[in-house]
Amino acid sequence: MRQGIATLRDEYITEDAFSMVDPFVVERAVRRLEKRGVKAALLVRIFSLEASFRERGE
Numbered sequence: 001m002r003q004g005i006a007t008l009r010d011e012y013i014t015e016d017a018f019s020m021v022d023p024f025v026v027e028r029a030v031r032r033l034e035k036r037g038v039k040a041a042l043l044v045r046i047f048s049l050e051a052s053f054r055e056r057g058e
Contacts, residue, residue, distance in 0.1 A: 001046050013038055 001018075006049050008014060019025030026043075033041055
């Protein structure tokens with residue numbers, strides 16, 4: 001998965017949060033982004049369990 005977005009890392013600030021939308025893991029990634037001056041973020045779902053993502057993430 002990291003290889004798939006490697007070229008984006010040259011242009012954008014990124015953080016990984018592999019967690020199935022675990023709020024603690026996502027929060028840690030958000031805090032790291034905030035420390036780097038990021039004011040807005042985009043969450044990209046990179047797993048195949050769509051039902052789990054929608055149930056826990058929306």
